[in-house]
Amino acid sequence: MRIMVNDYAGHPFQIQLSRSLAFLGHEVLHTYFAKNNTPKGCVERRPNDAPCFRVEPIFISGEFRKHALFARWLADLSFGKAVSARLDSFRPDVVLSANMPLDAQKVMLKASRDRDARFVIWLQDVLSVGIEFALRKKQIPGSGLVGAHYEGLERKLLTDCDAVVCITPEFRQLLKSWSIPPAKVFVIENWAPLDEVRPVPADNPWAREMGIAGKFCFMYSGTLGMKHKPELLLALAQSFRTRSDVAVVAVAQGAGADWLGAHVAEAGPHFRLLPFQPYERLSEVLGAAHVLITILDADCGAFAVPSKSLAYLCAGRPLLVVAPKDNLATETVKRAGAGEVVFDDSPENFLNTARRMLENPHSLRRYAANARVYAERTFDIGRITQQFLEVFAFAQPKPFAAYAMAAAASAGGASRLSPR
Numbered sequence: 001m002r003i004m005v006n007d008y009a010g011h012p013f014q015i016q017l018s019r020s021l022a023f024l025g026h027e028v029l030h031t032y033f034a035k036n037n038t039p040k041g042c043v044e045r046r047p048n049d050a051p052c053f054r055v056e057p058i059f060i061s062g063e064f065r066k067h068a069l070f071a072r073w074l075a076d077l078s079f080g081k082a083v084s085a086r087l088d089s090f091r092p093d094v095v096l097s098a099n100m101p102l103d104a105q106k107v108m109l110k111a112s113r114d115r116d117a118r119f120v121i122w123l124q125d126v127l128s129v130g131i132e133f134a135l136r137k138k139q140i141p142g143s144g145l146v147g148a149h150y151e152g153l154e155r156k157l158l159t160d161c162d163a164v165v166c167i168t169p170e171f172r173q174l175l176k177s178w179s180i181p182p183a184k185v186f187v188i189e190n191w192a193p194l195d196e197v198r199p200v201p202a203d204n205p206w207a208r209e210m211g212i213a214g215k216f217c218f219m220y221s222g223t224l225g226m227k228h229k230p231e232l233l234l235a236l237a238q239s240f241r242t243r244s245d246v247a248v249v250a251v252a253q254g255a256g257a258d259w260l261g262a263h264v265a266e267a268g269p270h271f272r273l274l275p276f277q278p279y280e281r282l283s284e285v286l287g288a289a290h291v292l293i294t295i296l297d298a299d300c301g302a303f304a305v306p307s308k309s310l311a312y313l314c315a316g317r318p319l320l321v322v323a324p325k326d327n328l329a330t331e332t333v334k335r336a337g338a339g340e341v342v343f344d345d346s347p348e349n350f351l352n353t354a355r356r357m358l359e360n361p362h363s364l365r366r367y368a369a370n371a372r373v374y375a376e377r378t379f380d381i382g383r384i385t386q387q388f389l390e391v392f393a394f395a396q397p398k399p400f401a402a403y404a405m406a407a408a409a410s411a412g413g414a415s416r417l418s419p420r
Contacts, residue, residue, distance in 0.1 A: 001392065002027045004092035004117075006083055006108065008099040009033075011307065012041030012279070014122075015055065016193045020385040022053030029090050030055040031083055035064040037253055039222055039276050039308075042196070058083045067255060069140075073103060080107030087111050094392045096165075098122035102131075102153050109157060118162045118395040123171055124190075124305070128154040130227075137226055155180075162395035165388070168305050168328040186391050189328065191379035192310035198283045199316030199372055206284035210272065215247040216358060218320075219289035222308035224256035227297045232322065234263055235347045236293075236354055241268025246358070251277055251285055286315035290364065291339075291357050296323040298345050305329060313338060314379070316372035318364045320357060322350055336374035339367045 003026050007014035010032035018030035028050075032043065034057035043055050060078040065071040080100075084107050087095065095112050097105060097119070105121070112119040132147025140146075155178045158164055163184045166172060175185055207213040218240075220233055230250075237248040249272045250260060260273055277285050286292060292312040305328045312319050313332075319339030323330045330341045340353050357364060 001094065002029075002090070002092045003392070004029045004031065004087055004090055004095045006031045006087075006095065006097045006100065007122075008079070008101065008104070009036060009038045010040035010043055010057075011038070011099070012193050012196060012311070013191050013307070014098055015041040015043065016196070016381055017385060017388060018055070019049060019053055020381050021388070022050035024385065024389075025050075025052065027052045028054070029086070029092070031058050031086060033057075033079055034059050036066075037276075039279070041193070041279060056086065058086065072101075076101040076103040077107065080104030084108050084111035087117070088115060091115055092117050094118040094120060094395060096120045096122055096388070096392075099124050102127055102150055102157065105157055106153065109160060118392070119160075120163045120165060120391060120395055121158060121161045122165045122167075123158075124167055124307075126154070126171065126174060133227065163391050165391055170326055170328065184394070186387075186394075188384065188387050188391075189332075190305065190307045190310055191381070191384060192307070192314045192375065193381070194314055194375060194379050196279075196282070197286065197311050197314035199368075200283050200287035202288055202290060204284045204287055206277070206281055207288035210249070210274070210288070212247040212249060212272070212288060215245055215270070217247045217249055217289045218291050218293060218354060219249045219251065219286070220293045220295070221251040221286060221289075221311075222306070224250065224252035224254045224260070226255050226259065228254075228256050228295045228306075229297055229322070229345060230256035230260045232295055232345065232347060232350050233293070234260060234267055235351060237267035237271035239351050239354075240270065244270065246270060247272065249274065249289070251275075282311070283315065286312060286317060289315075289317050291320050291354070292317045294319065294321045294323065294329055295345070296327060296329065298324050309333065310375070310379070313371045313375040316368050316375075318357065318367035319371065320350075320354060336370055337367070338371035338374060 003021055005018045015030055018028050022028040060075060060082055064075050088111060095117050097108060109119050128147060128150035131150050132143055135143035135146055158180050166185060166187045167190045169187050172185055203213045218236060224230055233250055240246040240248060247270050251274045253276055264273055294306050294309045296306055309319060309329045319333050321329050321333050322342045322345050325343050333339050333341055340357060342349050342353050
């Protein structure tokens with residue numbers, strides 16, 4: 001099967017899926033947006049990659065201004081055209097598309113129809129809800145009208161595609177209310193690459209380079225937007241500003257990181273704001289932490305699931321999660337027994353929980369052990385790959401689907417993933 005996996009963000013676990021599909025003999029092209037500044041996985045070919053695996057950055061002309069509304073709209077259209085041109089030349093049987101801006105997704109879906117390729121949307125976020133949320137935060141006039149436009153577009157894209165992979169069961173309820181046929185909606189939760197993020201000692205070369213070895217370290221790592229409430233990280237740093245044995249570190253970029261940068265003088269001497277670090281050092285970065293932090297605004301529970309928590313689990317570190325009750329991140333941490341969850345995003349509750357974790361090393365050791373055990377039990381890339389192959393088989397016309405299902409079963413004894 002010729003498979004195109006397009007992940008706008010270039011995240012690690014999507015690339016791992018592409019590599020796994022290629023190891024099974026499928027011809028795989030993995031594309032991502034080169035100018036999007038997000039934490040990316042290993043986007044270079046490795047010596048042991050399958051010959052039928054290719055990973056390619058997609059470029060557009062001009063500057064990419066993520067938060068400039070009109071310029072961003074033009075960039076999204078340009079990216080849609082550029083990645084569709086690559087689709088046209090590769091001629092896949094099936095396209096799996098994740099994290100795509102809706103205007104770009106529209107262009108790509110049309111291109112797949114022109115090439116008679118099946119199109120599967122990997123629904124990482126409900127983007128139309130996120131767009132309206134961001135516009136209202138900025139007090140942009142007409143936010144509701146823009147949100148309604150993009151809700152209509154997202155609903156049409158989900159209706160017109162051949163299958164939808166949701167990363168959380170909660171998304172199914174929204175899709176049902178949008179009249180998306182339940183038969184084509186599947187749930188496959190996100191994961192992180194076990195062999196790429198491993199537990200390492202807190203006193204490691206990266207920690208020594210950053211001057212935090214020997215300190216108790218609270219860390220946030222990943223994209224930091226305003227929906228991630230950067231003010232809580234500032235409050236945490238301020239609360240420990242007189243403790244020379246405690247460091248608060250944010251390895252982050254995004255609007256929230258820019259906000260923190262403007263307030264860094266208020267954070268105290270033991271706060272560090274760092275840009276994204278090389279992916280090959282991620283184990284050291286996360287390993288330097290004693291508590292890893294995930295934060296999500298209470299209004300974001302319906303449309304965002306922070307996948308950084310999954311890399312935290314692989315690193316074998318305790319988690320402190322601030323997120324709504326109905327967010328999958330909170331459920332995962334509770335299910336794993338890997339940390340503390342704060343449902344109320346008030347600074348007082350967050351800081352009290354952080355202090356309690358600092359003062360309870362026995363609980364931290366238990367959380368750390370549980371985190372890695374859960375990851376090893378859950379993030380089986382072979383099983384996950386078979387689940388995606390079943391989705392692809394569902395999306396194909398019946399004769400091809402029968403062939404694809406047989407190939408998936410012979411490749412590893414796949415168990416049927418029932419549509420939700």
